[in-house]
Each structure stands twice: as structure tokens, then as C-alpha cells.
Amino acid sequence: MAENILVIGGGPAGLHAAIELAELGVNVSLVERDTFFGGNPKKFKYKYLFPDLQPADNVIGELIKRAESNNNIKKYLSANIESFKEDGKKFSAVIKSSTGSETKTFDSVIVATGFEHFDPATDSKYSYQLFDDVIDIKDLERMMGEGNFTRPSNGKAPKNVAIILCVGSRDRHVGNQYCSRVCCTVSVKQAIELKEHFPETEVYIFYMDIRTYGFYEDLYWKAMEEHDVQIVKGRVAEITSGPDNTVICKGEDTLLRGPFEIPFDMVVLASGMEGGPQSPEMANKLGIELDEHGFLKQENVTLSPFKSNKDGIFLAGACTGPKAIADAIVEGGAAAMNAYIYAKKNS
Amino acid sequence: MANEHNKNSERPVAEKGEHIIARHLIDDDAIKEEKNLVIDGVDVSGRWNTFIETRVDSEFDRSFFGEIQKTVVGSRINRCWQCGMCTASCTVTPLYRRFNPRAFIYMMQLGNLKQLKKYVDVAWRCVGCYKCSQRCPKQVNPAEMMEALALLIKKYFPEEIKSKHQLTIDEEVKAIYEGMILGHGRLDLANLHTSAMRKMGKTTELMSDKDERGAIFKMMKDGRALSVLRLGKPHKWHKSKDAIDNYLRHAGTLEQENN
Numbered sequence: 001m002a003e004n005i006l007v008i009g010g011g012p013a014g015l016h017a018a019i020e021l022a023e024l025g026v027n028v029s030l031v032e033r034d035t036f037f038g039g040n041p042k043k044f045k046y047k048y049l050f051p052d053l054q055p056a057d058n059v060i061g062e063l064i065k066r067a068e069s070n071n072n073i074k075k076y077l078s079a080n081i082e083s084f085k086e087d088g089k090k091f092s093a094v095i096k097s098s099t100g101s102e103t104k105t106f107d108s109v110i111v112a113t114g115f116e117h118f119d120p121a122t123d124s125k126y127s128y129q130l131f132d133d134v135i136d137i138k139d140l141e142r143m144m145g146e147g148n149f150t151r152p153s154n155g156k157a158p159k160n161v162a163i164i165l166c167v168g169s170r171d172r173h174v175g176n177q178y179c180s181r182v183c184c185t186v187s188v189k190q191a192i193e194l195k196e197h198f199p200e201t202e203v204y205i206f207y208m209d210i211r212t213y214g215f216y217e218d219l220y221w222k223a224m225e226e227h228d229v230q231i232v233k234g235r236v237a238e239i240t241s242g243p244d245n246t247v248i249c250k251g252e253d254t255l256l257r258g259p260f261e262i263p264f265d266m267v268v269l270a271s272g273m274e275g276g277p278q279s280p281e282m283a284n285k286l287g288i289e290l291d292e293h294g295f296l297k298q299e300n301v302t303l304s305p306f307k308s309n310k311d312g313i314f315l316a317g318a319c320t321g322p323k324a325i326a327d328a329i330v331e332g333g334a335a336a337m338n339a340y341i342y343a344k345k346n347s
Numbered sequence: 348m349a350n351e352h353n354k355n356s357e358r359p360v361a362e363k364g365e366h367i368i369a370r371h372l373i374d375d376d377a378i379k380e381e382k383n384l385v386i387d388g389v390d391v392s393g394r395w396n397t398f399i400e401t402r403v404d405s406e407f408d409r410s411f412f413g414e415i416q417k418t419v420v421g422s423r424i425n426r427c428w429q430c431g432m433c434t435a436s437c438t439v440t441p442l443y444r445r446f447n448p449r450a451f452i453y454m455m456q457l458g459n460l461k462q463l464k465k466y467v468d469v470a471w472r473c474v475g476c477y478k479c480s481q482r483c484p485k486q487v488n489p490a491e492m493m494e495a496l497a498l499l500i501k502k503y504f505p506e507e508i509k510s511k512h513q514l515t516i517d518e519e520v521k522a523i524y525e526g527m528i529l530g531h532g533r534l535d536l537a538n539l540h541t542s543a544m545r546k547m548g549k550t551t552e553l554m555s556d557k558d559e560r561g562a563i564f565k566m567m568k569d570g571r572a573l574s575v576l577r578l579g580k581p582h583k584w585h586k587s588k589d590a591i592d593n594y595l596r597h598a599g600t601l602e603q604e605n606n
């Protein structure tokens with residue numbers, strides 16, 4: 001008899017885990033709370049992915065296609081886990097979806113509920129949602145996905161754009177001390193895309209550190225060397241309205257040692273990643289642990305990062321911390337293997 | 348010129364380093380001149396022995412860091428990673444560009460007294476608005492670090508404080524302080540900000556713009572403004588107020604301490 005495995009969350013991590021298990025002949029139940037699969041990349045219409053600027057459809061579209069065409073995967077959309085309990089070495093869950101409630105028994109479980117974007121409105125210094133031309137990287141990602149690169153306030157090409165890094169990350173004041181890992185790379189990628197679209201637009205990146213780790217560094221070099229993107233070392237502490245429908249960024253240039261107040265046509269906040277409400281929700285429902293950063297806790301961050309602290313429940317993707325799609329996919333595969341081994345041993 | 352120098356004979360040398368080309372690029376402290384100096388029997392008195400010290404920093408003095416860290420106000424000095432959010436937020440920096448809390452903290456971290464000394468005239472100008480501390484991502488509490496700095500300057504550069512820079516509290520700042528603290532029990536950021544803007548001559552920016560008004564309306568609506576107003580007065584404020592009143596009556600002025 002085939003194993004039954006539950007995968008919660010249909011983003012890159014969950015999709016990949018489900019596909020791998022299905023190919024092993026496992027009966028997979030894939031539960032997604034949204035009306036579609038693909039996770040955040042789909043929701044915010046990412047169009048081109050770092051590091052190689054390939055169309056997101058190559059990755060996300062492909063994963064969705066493979067999952068949808070596989071009959072070993074039972075798909076639940078607009079769904080959630082209504083209740084969950086341990087049943088010996090197995091698990092029993094009630095899945096509620098648009099088609100009603102269903103109670104099922106599983107040999108093991110993979111949690112891949114991902115992340116939420118930090119909401120910059122909660123940090124008032126950035127005046128997000130007060131001025132139309134102050135947006136964040138997910139807004140810009142979605143705008144560019146829809147082919148729109150212009151200023152939200154007037155639909156015109158921006159003369160200059162300020163990209164502000166580390167919004168909602170590395171900040172005790174907002175409660176997130178960690179680095180969100182992807183926002184630097186997303187920002188240099190977006191700077192390149194903006195410059196490719198509007199070569200006349202000046203793009204400035206305000207940074208504390210630029211963390212385009214590993215090969216992502218290539219994009220950073222490209223942004224500067226091929227597109228004249230200018231980096232400025234310093235932080236912006238206030239955004240106010242300026243003359244001629246601009247927004248003024250008030251900050252310090254720490255290298256020149258002095259304050260600046262410069263009007264920009266558009267400001268893009270590199271908001272980071274958070275565990276979101278789904279992480280504590282999963283922790284409560286499944287009886288697993290949260291870590292001190294608000295993500296799900298890994299059994300051993302180095303030895304077994306895809307295991308939760310509870311036997312039979314595995315973790316994959318951004319639900320355990322900020323990461324890129326490639327990492328989410330790798331972890332989906334690793335969690336699938338572990339969930340399969342656990343199921344095999346106990347069924 | 349030459350005549351003047353001759354008249355002024357008690358000076359060790361005419362004018363320190365006056366014959367150095369591009370003299371303006373070199374700090375006073377970096378120039379060494381001896382009135383009378385004989386080296387190996389050769390008299391090199393006066394301008395002949397002029398020597399410019401290297402301007403390369405040759406040490407990081409961590410003993411100083413330790414000293415700051417031991418104080419209550421400076422205990423978090425090890426947290427600062429030089430992001431500049433404090434300077435970017437600062438009420439005073441736009442008025443005195445040389446007042447730079449981030450740079451001062453860095454100088455304190457590295458024990459660079461030589462640099463700090465150059466800022467004795469502005470280093471005490473923090474108005475205690477705490478905007479920096481509110482925004483500092485590492486919760487260094489830079490506002491209080493400025494207090495540590497002030498204490499330190501008093502300790503290490505007492506002469507500079509007395510002679511070179513007549514440190515007096517600006518009457519206007521004093522009035523704002525007394526008004527705010529006695530009236531509201533805390534510093535009123537809006538008031539401080541407004542007076543700073545007025546000083547800079549930025550009167551048009553004060554609420555005149557329709558966007559700015561729109562922003563305020565939005566902040567009222569989503570509750571952000573309320574969270575500021577909700578702060579209220581400190582617990583049992585009247586007791587503290589009486590104490591301050593009392594102090595002011597006896598001391599006469601807030602400046603007493605400084606003199």
C-alpha cells in the first residue's frame with residue numbers, strides 16, 4: 001500500500017516536495033490556502049528571477065504544471081488544516097476546502113508555509129502608503145510583472161529612484177534582527193531592470209552592507225558596471241514630501257560624513273521577509289516549535305535543517321527563515337526524502 | 348606682516364608653520380616648532396626645525412572604549428555598527444553639520460581623542476530629542492551616548508571647554524526646554540522639530556504643503572498619530588515637576604552646572 005504524506009503550502013518548496021513524493025508513488029495531499037499554487041512568486045507576479053534573470057515562468061510555471069498533471073497529488077485550494085492530531089506514529093488531519101471537510105490519516109507531514117513580506121507601514125519613518133511614489137520591492141516586482149515601470153503618482157518615467165535596503169530587517173527597533181538575505185539581490189536586480197527600461201533614470205541604492213552573497217555578486221557588479229547604478233553608504237531616517245511632486249529622503253552619507261535631503265521621483269523600500277502569522281499558526285496546530293525570529297524551528301540548523309522538533313513532521317522553504325527559491329526547492333527535495341523514509345519505516 | 352611678528356617677541360615662533368605651503372590643510376596640533384633647538388651642534392632654532400607630524404592614525408585605543416562602556420549612558424557602545432540612522436534622524440545635524448552622533452560614536456569606539464578634540468565646540472549640542480534613539484536599529488541609545496561624550500569632553504578637554512569655546516546654553520533652547528519639561532513632563536518632539544525648522548528658515552515646510560497635511564490626516568486615521576499622543580505624562584508627574592521647579596528656583600539657571 002502506498003504511503004500517505006501531507007504537504008502544507010503550495011509555494012516553490014511545497015510544490016517541489018509534492019512532485020518528488022508523487023514520483024516515488026506516494027499519495028500526496030497538497031494543501032494551499034490561496035486560490036492558486038506558486039506561493040509568493042506567483043502572488044506578486046515575479047517576472048524575472050535572480051540570479052540569471054530567467055523568466056519566473058520557467059521555474060514557477062513549470063513546478064505548477066508538473067504538480068497539476070500528477071495524479072498522485074490530491075490538490076486542495078482555498079484550503080486549510082482545520083484540526084490536527086497525532087495518532088501513534090501517524091497523524092490525523094481535517095482538511096477544509098471549498099469542497100468541504102475531509103479527515104485523513106498521514107504517515108508524515110511536510111510544512112512549507114513560507115513567509116510574508118514585512119509591512120513597511122509599520123515602520124513610520126518610511127512614510128509607506130502616505131505617498132504614492134513610496135513603494136516596496138514586492139510592489140515593484142508586481143508592477144514590473146505587469147509591464148509597468150512608471151511612477152504610481154503620475155504614470156511618468158521617474159527621473160531618479162532611491163532604493164533603500166534593510167527595511168524591516170536587521171533592526172531591533174522593528175523586532176527583526178536577522179538579515180532577509182534576498183532583498184539586496186532583489187534590489188540590484190530591480191535596479192538593472194529599471195535601467196534597462198529607462199536608461200535615463202538615475203538609480204541610487206542606500207545601503208549599510210550589500211549582501212549579494214556567493215554568485216549573486218555578479219548582479220551587483222553588473223548593476224554598477226553596466227548600468228551606472230550608484231551606491232550610497234548611509235541610511236534614510238525620514239521621507240517627506242518635496243517640491244514638484246517629489247519625495248525627500250533625509251539621511252546621512254556616512255562616507256562623506258554629512259546629512260542629505262534629496263528629492264526623488266520614486267522610492268523603493270527593500271522590505272524583508274517575516275515568518276508571518278502562518279508560522280505561529282502551524283506551530284500551535286502541529287505542536288512544533290517557533291524560533292526566536294518568528295519562523296519555524298529546525299531540529300538542528302546544520303545537521304537536520306529540514307526536520308522539526310517533532311518526529312514525522314518536516315520543514316521546507318522560507319517557513320524556517322529567509323531564502324531564495326533555489327534553496328526552497330532544494331529543501332523541498334530534502335524534506336520529501338526524509339518524510340518518505342519516515343513513512344516507509346512506520347507504515 | 349613681518350613687523351608685526353617682530354613686535355610680538357614673547358611668541359615661540361612667529362606664526363606657527365606660517366611658511367608651510369598650503370598651511371590651511373594642516374592642523375595646528377600636527378605642527379611642531381621649537382624656539383630654540385640645537386641638533387648635533389647645529390642651531391636649528393625657529394622655523395628651521397618646523398616638523399609636520401604624520402597624520403596617519405597609529406593606534407586604536409580600546410582602553411577608552413572600556414571607559415565609556417563602564418558608564419551607564421555609554422554601556423551600549425559595543426553595539427554601534429555605524430549605519431548613520433542617528434545622524435540621519437538628528438534634530439541638530441542640519442543646523443551644525445559638524446555635529447554628527449554616528450561619527451562621534453565611532454571616534455569613541457576607536458579612542459580617537461585627536462579627532463574628538465576637534466569637535467569640542469559642537470559635541471555638546473545634542474538637544475536630547477531622542478529621535479536617534481527611537482530609530483537606531485541596534486538600540487545603542489545614541490542620545491545617551493552623546494551624554495557620555497559630553498562627560499568625556501569635560502574630563503579630557505577641560506581647557507578647550509573653558510578657553511576656546513564659550514559654552515553657554517542658547518537662550519532659545521533653554522526656553523523651549525523649560526517650557527516643555529515643566530509643561531508636559533517630557534520633551535515635545537513636534538515643538539523641538541518646529542523650532543529647529545524655524546531656525547533653519549524652513550518655515551514654508553511647516554504644514555503648509557497639502558501633501559504634508561494629507562499625510563497627517565492619514566496618520567490620524569490609521570492610528571499612528573494616536574500612538575504618539577497616547578504617551579501622556581510620566582507617573583506621578585507633579586512630584587518630579589515640584590522637584591524641578593524647586594531646583595530651578597534655587598539654582599536660578601540651568602547653566603549653573605556648566606560654569
Ligand SMILES: Cc1cc2nc3c(=O)[nH]c(=O)nc-3n(C[C@H](O)[C@H](O)[C@H](O)COP(=O)(O)OP(=O)(O)OC[C@H]3O[C@@H](n4cnc5c(N)ncnc54)[C@H](O)[C@@H]3O)c2cc1C
Pocket residue numbers: 008009010011012013014031032033034037038039040041046048049050051079080081112113114115116117137138141182186272273278281316317318319323324325326328
Ligand atoms: C520581492 C521578492 C523578490 C524575490 N525574487 C526572487 C528571485 O528573483 N529569485 C529567487 O530565487 N528568490 C526570490 N525571492 C525569494 C522567494 O520569494 C522565496 O525564496 C520563495 O517564495 C520561498 O518559497 P516557499 O515555498 O518556501 O514560500 P512561499 O513562496 O511563501 O509559499 C508558501 C505557500 O504556502 C501557503 N500557505 C501559507 N500558510 C498556509 C497555511 N496555513 N495553509 C496552507 N497554505 C499556506 C502560501 O499561500 C504560499 O502559497 C524573492 C523574494 C522577495 C521578497
Ligand code: SF4
Pocket residue numbers: 165166167169170178179180181182183184185209210211270272
Ligand atoms: S539582504 Fe541586504 S537588504 Fe536584505 S536584510 Fe540583508 S543586508 Fe539588508
Ligand code: SF4
Pocket residue numbers: 426427428429430431432433434448449452479482483484485486487488489
Ligand atoms: S548609534 Fe545606532 S543609529 Fe547611530 S550609527 Fe550606531 S547603530 Fe546606527
Ligand code: SF4
Pocket residue numbers: 433436437438439440448472473474475476477478479480489490493
Ligand atoms: S537626541 Fe541628540 S543626537 Fe539624538 S537626534 Fe536628538 S539632538 Fe540628535
